[in-house]
Amino acid sequence: MHFAKPLARLVSELERLPGIGPKSAQRMAFHILRQPREEAAQLANAILQVKESIRLCPECSNFTDQEICEVCSDTRRDRAIMCVVAETRDLIAMEKTGEYKGIYHVLQGLLSPMDNITPDMLKIRELFPRIMNGVNEVILALNPTTEGQTTTFYLASRLKPLGVKVSQIAHGLPAGGDLEYADQATLISALEWRREI
């Protein structure tokens, strides 16, 4: 017994979403099937609208539905400090702290030796003219993973010759973390990033 063709097609489309296995895809497909028509249409419209109205900010490569994103169009932002992040969701996480007042640059990914994600596949070329335009400090806020560190070292080697101050956010124990359970790499970086009190 096979699914009817349109249903099978929906299942296979859903299966392609990140984190969705065959079982979840089937569950979602049957849910949609049982939904009133308007609700299913709302979902379909939301998907299409995202594709039609969201674009990359021409300045920082953040996702936006405006001509220029909210951060870039905010005149109170300090344009001498730039924070480089991998994804829009990282930008949002930084914004939630309420501590950072500079501008951003979203790379739209990280370099990956294992997946052969090279600099030309990310928004790296776009970074340099922005920096030449009055930025004097760049903060690299990338994940402490193999890919994040690879990207950090690459950017640092390209940015330092421009005479701009380059720093990397501290890596170490998470708030509420436990020394006993921390791995070697975390402890070593926590030591490296120690500061006098």
Add this chain to the structure above:
Amino acid sequence: MPTYTTDAIVLGRRNLGEHDRILTLLTRDYGKLNAVAKGARKGNSKLSGATEPFTQLKLMLATGRSLDIISQCEISNSHPALRSDIGRLTRSSYLCDLLDCLIHERDETSIKAIYDLSVAALSLLEKESVWKDSPLHGFEFRLLTILGYMPVLNHCVLCDMELSDQMVAFSASQGGVLCPQHASAASDHFGISADTLQTLQDFARVGTEKLCNLNPGPQSILHINRVLREFMKYHSERTIKSIEFLESIRAMGN
């Protein structure tokens, strides 16, 4: 669920669902296998630091229906020095990718030797070497030997003529060097200098400690990189993605 313990190196990882990861592991006792690290993507998880490539682990695994599940995990070496610059990060990533490409799942043939060789190579990559690629190429040659793919370097593959101190050709498809008369027998051949041939033969001969002192000229370096690149590509069933990235990092002088 039955459990078993083993030492392992993390070769790669991919996300599973919202919180979990599937790790590709090279284990010392059971060969290459995939296992689930439950909760590894939650920030406060004990497992989160253990899922980075080239981390060495002591594991207890539970046999699952499709994939085995990590039930206990201790980091024996997270190799922080390999994460200290882009050259080391890229070479270690390539080493793991290469193992993933050349070793078949659950194949236990010579696995202990391969495992120990890999651990030794990661440690060597942490140290300083005159030529940054010598620990990596030393590893590649030894891995090829264990897998039975070692290229023929002392005599012509086709006529057995002894070759040393002379310009020769190399062909991945023929499995080694060719004398000038037989070079044209392989469509993928390219010329290598006498110096390069000498360094290639040294790789097969010198011990691990001496590897770090090898210091060939720039032309030989380009040729040796090419010999190994083409040879590895020839023996891998799938694309070794990290090889292109490694080339671009080398080209930048790392």
